[in-house]
Amino acid sequence: MLGLRQKLSLGFGGLLVIILVIGIQSINYLTQLGPSIDVILRENYRSVLACQEMKEGLERMDSGVLFIFLGERERGISLIQKNETFFEKALHVEMNNVTLPGEEEKAHHLQGLFKQYQVALHQVLELKTSAEQRETYFNKLFPLFLQIKTTADEILQMNQKNMSDANDWARNSAASARRQMYILLLAGMIVAVGFVLFTGRWILRPVNRLIRSAEEIKRGNLDLVIQSDSRDEIGQLSETFNEMASALRESRRTDQTKLVRIQHATEQAFNSLPDAVAIVDPGGKVEVATETARNVFGLKPDKQVRTLPYPWMNEILTETLRTGRTIVSKGKERMIQRFVDGGEHYFRPLAIPILDNDGQPAGIVLVLHDVTQEQEQEELKRGVISMVSHQVKSPLTSIRMAVHLLLEEKVGSLTPKQAELLVAAREDSDRLHGILNNLLDITRIESGKVEMNFRKVSPHTMVFEALEPFQMDFRDRGYPLRQRSRATSRRSGRIQHG
Helix, strand or coil, rough: CCCHHHHHHHHHHHHHCCCCCCCCHHHHHHHHHHHHHHHHHHHHHHHHHHHHHHHHHHHHHHHHHHHHHHHCHHHHHHHHHHHHHHHHHHHHHHHHHHCCHHHHHHHHHHHHHHHHHHHHHHHHHCCHHHHHHHHHHHHHHHHHHHHHHHHHHHHHHHHHHHHHHHHHHHHHHHHHHHHHHHHHHHHHHHEEEEEEEHHHHHHHHHHHHHHHHHHHHCCCCCCCCCCCCCHHHHHHHHHHHHHHHEEEEEEEEHHHHHHHHHHHHHHHHCCCCEEEEEEECCCCEEEECCCCHHHHCCCCCEEEEECCCCCHHHHHHHHHHCCCCCCCCCCHHHHHEEEECEEEEEEEEEEEEEECCCCCCEEEEEEEEEEEHHHHHHHHHHHHHHHHHHHHHHHHHHHHHHHHHCCCCCCCCCHHHHHHHHHHHHHHHHHHHHHHHHHHHHHHHHHCCCCCCCCCCHHHHHHHHHHHHHHHHHHHCCCCCHHHHHHHHHHHHHHHCC
């Protein structure tokens, strides 16, 4: 059984062989045709050009003879001499460029005729009378002129015919090469089509089967089994895929059992919590909730938080998702008042984000902490403080007034020892009065009856004002009676003002 690598190598190898054959054949034909045609055309062209030049030179020499007959002897002789040299150069080229069978004999014959023509031409030029010149011209020179021209035409036609034959040979060779290339290309196309068909059968069909199986697994279908009838790499991959699906099925069964167990345990643990707790997904849908959350706030599983009549709840959930931090409800909704089983209860909302591995919120734990007992204790504390402050403040006012009257000595003179004791009593009563006022202020602030007025104070001033009463205690021990009274009065006024 061939493996996938062998199948691909076989297909691509066949294509490679055909491409190599086509390339080698093309190179061979071009190598043969190129130089041969170039040499043939170049040599034949030189012979054709030489024959044309000889004919042209011969005609001009004949024209020079006619000029002499017309009385233009000097002009005729000049034309004859010039073209005689021109003819000899062209004849020399032809004698050195003989390439065709029979061309050499005609070239030698042409050379002999031209020599005879030269002898006859000089005879014509040496005769004195016009009648003798015309007779010699028509009897000897002109027949030689026709023979030379005819021989040159024969050589020219031989070379032209050879050029035409070479052209036909090149065209036939090119056509033969083209037919062979077509055959090779057709064979390559057949091999390529066959390779594509076998590729679809060997590779694409199993791969598409694997893709469809992967999509089924993505949709949650783990009960599929891939059928494979090959033993190549694709077949091994199919078997591995089946083993993976089997392992996933087993893992899913195990995970489902574990998940159900954890879910039941979580629900039991949630139901045992005294607070209202709910787990909400990023879309705002409740996934798990305690019994208190379900009964008191309507946070039932699959319920959307935004549909509940609690705007503050949706606000803190949105803020938690946006910031990824724990959010506590603020403002008037900091404490949520609800009546449960005929009793008044207070809840403090708290939203805790559940972060994934990337630090992004994947859910929210909404905790509604029952602070009813804390609230009751706070109210009880405020009530006790208010009651005690008011109850103690009235007799304390009377004591302070009595001490003040005694220090003013309106009911009689005091001894220094009595004055010192009264000053200490007044200081302690003033201190107690300040403490009671501070307690009442704290109670008013916590109840919201008094607003805090914040301002900037330097640390030096704060420390100095905190230490000044204690410093005055030490200084007052050496003061006279009236000075201590004034100092104490100033301190008392400052404490009351503070």
